[in-house]
Amino acid sequence: MDASGDPYAVLGVPQTATADEVRLAFNAAAQRFHPASHPHPLAREEQSRIAAAYAILGDAGRRAAYDANTAPPTPVLRARLTPSRTWLPFLRETQVVYGLLEITAEPRFTDELPAPPVNLSLVIDRSTSMQGERLDQVKRAVMPLIDQLTDRDTFSVVAFSDRAEVVVPAQRNFDRALAKARISTLYAGGGTELLQGLISGLTELQRYVSPSAVNHLILLTDGRTYGDEADSLSLASLAALDGINIHGMGIGEEWNDSFLDDLAGRTGGATAYVNSAASVARYFREKMSGLTSSFAERLRLVVLADRGASAQFAFRSAPEPAPINLEAQPIRLGSLRRGNRVEVLVQFHVTPETTGLLWVGRLIVLADVLGLNRMDERLSADLAVTVRADAPSETPPAAIVEALSKLNLYRLQERAAAEAAAGHTQQATQTLERLASRLLASGKDALAKTALVEARRLARTQKMSALGQKTLKFGTRALFNPSDHLP
């Protein structure tokens, strides 16, 4: 039996717990997720797990039988949840608690596992604007990738403009020389109809889609698609249900970054911004090494706020920084690489009603651990604080401060872009200036300069440049990965 069915884990008691301790734990847990106070369907599911666990552990005979017949579960993943504060002053007003969730692999499992098979589809925009150097850069960057694929991997390439064509059909053991020759003869011409490309790419991927494989689609585009954005987004949501990850790669300045973020985000993927030959090549290199070192795929997160609390905001700070849509649960978090971590920051609002222990929320993680063939591996972590009239002041943990100080810069940038788009020029200019001074204070002189240039441009022309806006957006995101460089 896997950890998800372990009744001890569900009730949060050790195997040595007495009958009284089990009963108390059950009462507390059952109250937290009681359907009357918690209408969310996921809370009901949690409630039935708790009831099922108590049905076993609350009965001495069944508990003894369970203990005798069940080996203790061996967790393969770890979830650590750090709160920004452990004490809350007893004020009947809204207060903020942040939680930093880190998901890692149990170290003893990561060495012995073979690399998982990769099922990869590249969907390449070949519209007129890709002509010349841009398309050549992409072609050059794809060639080394083909050499890295093994015989167990499947690979396909789709090119699209007004319509889509399959350049390399999905297959194992494909003819590398032929694939390279086909890619090298790609030419640019036509419009950008992204939906066509996405449909063909997903169709190729579907032919070999497997729960034990890493199923990813990489979409490269340099332009805006018109009229088919909503359909593309719906298609991405469906692909996510099939366990497919979509990654966006935007080239140049014209592509729609919020659309691509939304598209990739629905599947747990991320968007990258590239504008040089070197960064295209690096992107593929890193993507490929990420795919072959995957430990768990299709990570899903459910955020259940307790009564009196609400989740306000969430952001994935690692491995690929990306905004999270809390409305679409489960939240898809993509892959966990070996020796790496997936990190999510969640901001809760709570209003204490009495002193004592205050539950803020439960974060539940589901993941497919490929090499061990453990699907829907489940982990959960709780966030709780103690409310006291004389709550001592405390210094927030360094990891939270670190993540929040970067998020702070990213959110200032988002704010400036939103204010500029809404025509609030003066406000946006001020926000950009504030961003610039914060960036300077953290030693990011080049980005600070970009923010100042855009502030002046905004004051003069009422608009930010697409290049400046993207540089700030992806530049502040890249601060989360110190090893990443700007394109």
Add this chain to the structure above:
Amino acid sequence: VIRCPVCQHEEYDGTLFCSECGTQLWEGKAAPAEDGQDTQRFGADELVRAPEGYAEPARPEAAEATPAPQQLVVRVQGSAEPIYLIGRAEYRLGRGDPRQGVRPEVDLGPYRALELGVSRLHAALKCAGAVVTITDLGSTNGTLVNGVRLAPYTPQSLRDGDELRLGKLALRVYLKAG
């Protein structure tokens, strides 16, 4: 609710960075920029004692210390130069830290502010008509008026000749109708 010391935006208690201007909203070792130094915290008993090497000067006559046209003057204890505060309704007192973008109107940096435990944004002087108030901005070591500690973020009106202590740094306020 807490108030951002820089832009005055209100945030819920527990917020770590101002959503409006990005200012860090708590005192502590948050972003240890290489040359940005944190405010050292003193024990409560250390703060009531006069700092060593400081001879308490005789309280000057308010009339002779306040030049006629000015309304608000502060003088740091031990310094000969009065600081004239002209033209604003509000002055923040603190220890300037340009690397963190903190620039109080009255920068006490030159008066050994770091050593004496003055926070980056320590307190604010506000003039509303004839009334002048001082507000502690949630500083690490607190603000005292004539030896009485202020509750943070609670304005306290000042009279001519009042003594302020920001951490261990003492200064006197002189008021005169202009």
